[in-house]
Structures are given as C-alpha cells and as structure tokens.
Amino acid sequence: MVSEKTAADMFSLLSDESRVGILRAVAVAQSEQALSNSGFAPLSFSDIYERVAIDNTSKLSYHLGELTGTYLRKTEDGYVFTHAGEQIIRFILAQNFRRPPDIDSxxxxxxxxxxxxxxxxxxxxxxxxxxxxxxxxxxxxxxxxxxxxxxxxxxxxxxxxxxxxxxxxxxxxxxxxxxxxxxxxxxxxxxxxxxxxxxxxxxxxxxxxxxxxxxxxxxxxxxxxxxxxxxxxxxxxxxxxxxxxxxxxxxxxxxxxxxxxxxxxxxxxxxxxxxxxxxxxxxxxxxxxxxxxxxxxxxxxxxxx
Ligand SMILES: [Zn+2]
Ligand SMILES: [Zn+2]
Structure with a gap:
C-alpha cells in the first residue's frame, strides 16, 4: 500500500533548485508544444535532460524519481504534471511568492x-x-x-x-x-x-x-x-x-x-x-x-x- 505524502513531505521535495528547474523546464516545453485536443504530450527523459542544467543523467534520474508521484506522473511516453505539479509551477512562474510591487494610490x-x-x-x-x-x-x-x-x-x-x-x-x-x-x-x-x-x-x-x-x-x-x-x-x-x-x-x-x-x-x-x-x-x-x-x-x- 502506498502511503499518502503529508503536505510537509510534499514541500520538502522542492527544497532543491534542480527540481524546481525540472518543473519549470516541463512547463516551458509544454507551452512550446503545438495545440492538440488531448492536452499536453508527455516529455521524455532525454527531452527534459536537454532543457535542464543538470550535468549527468543519473542525477536527473534521481531528481525525477523524487518528483514522480507528487509533482510529475510517469507514463509510457514520458513525464506529465500532476495537479500539484501544475499548481505549484504556475505559482512559481507567476512569482506569486514574491511581494507585490509598491503602487501609488x-x-x-x-x-x-x-x-x-x-x-x-x-x-x-x-x-x-x-x-x-x-x-x-x-x-x-x-x-x-x-x-x-x-x-x-x-x-x-x-x-x-x-x-x-x-x-x-x-x-x-x-x-x-x-x-x-x-x-x-x-x-x-x-x-x-x-x-x-x-x-x-x-x-x-x-x-x-x-x-x-x-x-x-x-x-x-x-x-x-x-x-x-x-x-x-x-x-x-x-x-x-x-x-x-x-x-x-x-x-x-x-x-x-x-x-x-x-x-x-x-x-x-x-x-x-x-x-x-x-x-x-x-x-x-x-x-x-x-x-x-x-x-x-x-x-x-x-x-x-
Ligand atoms: Zn476552496
Ligand atoms: Zn466615507
């Protein structure tokens, strides 16, 4: 039986810049895909490897393994976001974790x-x-x-x-x-x-x-x-x-x-x-x-x- 991750476990998985970089790379790759009726196409291991600043495949494999199940889902053809992955990467890309700007009244x-x-x-x-x-x-x-x-x-x-x-x-x-x-x-x-x-x-x-x-x-x-x-x-x-x-x-x-x-x-x-x-x-x-x-x-x- 697979035990459910707690919220704290889930956030600790992102305490590594390389993993945030992987999620960002998947989002950017998706946005560059042609329109299709069936949503985004999965990204293969090598597609992701080409897009991230990780210098060897075993490191990427390790980080992908950690993200899979919570932020990414692995299919026969590659990786896609889970709901949590989608939500967190949009939040990060929009920089909604930063303070809003000061504005004049x-x-x-x-x-x-x-x-x-x-x-x-x-x-x-x-x-x-x-x-x-x-x-x-x-x-x-x-x-x-x-x-x-x-x-x-x-x-x-x-x-x-x-x-x-x-x-x-x-x-x-x-x-x-x-x-x-x-x-x-x-x-x-x-x-x-x-x-x-x-x-x-x-x-x-x-x-x-x-x-x-x-x-x-x-x-x-x-x-x-x-x-x-x-x-x-x-x-x-x-x-x-x-x-x-x-x-x-x-x-x-x-x-x-x-x-x-x-x-x-x-x-x-x-x-x-x-x-x-x-x-x-x-x-x-x-x-x-x-x-x-x-x-x-x-x-x-x-x-x-
Ligand atoms: Zn609600
Ligand atoms: Zn008044």
Missing amino acids: IETEGMCLFCGETQLEAGLDDQYFIVQCPSCEQPVTGYIVTPAQARAHSGPALLESLKRKQAAEFGLVQDGICPECGGVIRTEILDASEQSLPDEVPVSYFAIEECEACLRRYSGPLTYCVAFRPAAIAFYWDHGVNILGTGWWELHRYLRDGRWSAEQVATDPVEYRVELRYEDAVLRVFLDGDARTMRTERVRGRNFD
Whole structure:
C-alpha cells in the first residue's frame, strides 16, 4: 500500500533548485508544444535532460524519481504534471511568492457606504486591494490581489483588471463553486440588524460564503450576491450597464440610494426577496434560506433615477 505524502513531505521535495528547474523546464516545453485536443504530450527523459542544467543523467534520474508521484506522473511516453505539479509551477512562474510591487494610490469614483463620499482612493495593502474613503477614513471595499496581477497592470488598468477578476470569481461563488479550489461553497445569510454595524450602512442582509474544503471566504451584502447572477447581469446589460465590469465600490451607490434592497418575505420555509432597480424597471429575485435563486421576475415600479 502506498502511503499518502503529508503536505510537509510534499514541500520538502522542492527544497532543491534542480527540481524546481525540472518543473519549470516541463512547463516551458509544454507551452512550446503545438495545440492538440488531448492536452499536453508527455516529455521524455532525454527531452527534459536537454532543457535542464543538470550535468549527468543519473542525477536527473534521481531528481525525477523524487518528483514522480507528487509533482510529475510517469507514463509510457514520458513525464506529465500532476495537479500539484501544475499548481505549484504556475505559482512559481507567476512569482506569486514574491511581494507585490509598491503602487501609488489610484483615484477612483464610487461611493463610501458609510458617508456617501464619491471620490475614493484605491491602493494595495499587502495581498489586498483596498478602496479607502478619504473623508471618513473607512475601508470601502477590499479584495485579494495576486502579486502577478499587481505587477501586470498599473493605475486605471489595474482597477479594471481587479473588477473583472473579482466579478468572474464572485460569479462562480454564486454557483456554489470555489474559484480557488473547485470545492463546495456554502452560503449563510445574516440579518444586518443583529451585527454591530453603524446605522448609516444601508444593508439589511449579508451573505457569508465559505468553501468547505479550503476555507476561502467571501462576504458582502445579499444584494451583491444576486447582482452577479445571470438574471441580474442580463437585466442590467439590457439597460446598458455591465455589472461584470463594475467594482463593488461603484455598486455601493445602488445601496445608498435604495435602488437595491433585500427583505425576508417568509419564515417557514425562509424566503428572501431581493429587488434591483433601473429607472422604473425592477428585477425581483426570490431566494431560499441558502441564498439559492428560486425564481425571478421583471416588473415596473417607482422611478429611482
Ligand atoms: Zn466615507
Ligand atoms: Zn476552496
């Protein structure tokens, strides 16, 4: 019986620059392969030997033996990555283990949920992208940014990239899929009146969405969960608004002026109604107690613009 490696065993296998070099060489060789329907072709021992700075075949054979089973898989035709190999080499190639660059604060328009200020400042705080309110000094919103993303873009282009990445990931979360690991996301709805929030924050329900496997957590107003689902994306798209290109700090105005709202409409079983408005058009989305969409409807209502 083959015993499973522990995480510590797995990382100790990489405490050798030659082995990292082998994984890097396999990734580069794969990227140079022609497109094929069946994924990447395995790399033979001699293909790898030509690409690495290891001066004899017995050393390469030893290192390949150590990597095989954890980071590489050996097939009849050669070596391919395992999932762990793929993940770790992409992390290394993107240099996401290095600190993100220092960036100057970026001015951006949006709305502070606490005081209504519209001129905000975005910046990085270690692994987080943060939008701050210069008036009341509260954090308006924050999200994880990778060092590679922060190096790849600057100024307004960085903001656009962050918005798109967050929107795509949050959309997956709304389908119950963890963007980090593919595990199951569970949603819990919290009544804002039972949380210690300032009175001026116009949120009635929050959703806490957490991955059962990797514990990655997403949280925000319940209305935002609905905003990143297909019915809302289509509703706003029909009115010329691209929700997938809108940052949370820009969405806050919809909460402050009452255009977006959520209320509990039944208790047994629990049901919530979220309303998103555009001019006199209203999208109503009904959710069960796990925040799953039960049904949606478009109606006409009071004009908010
Ligand atoms: Zn403020
Ligand atoms: Zn996960």
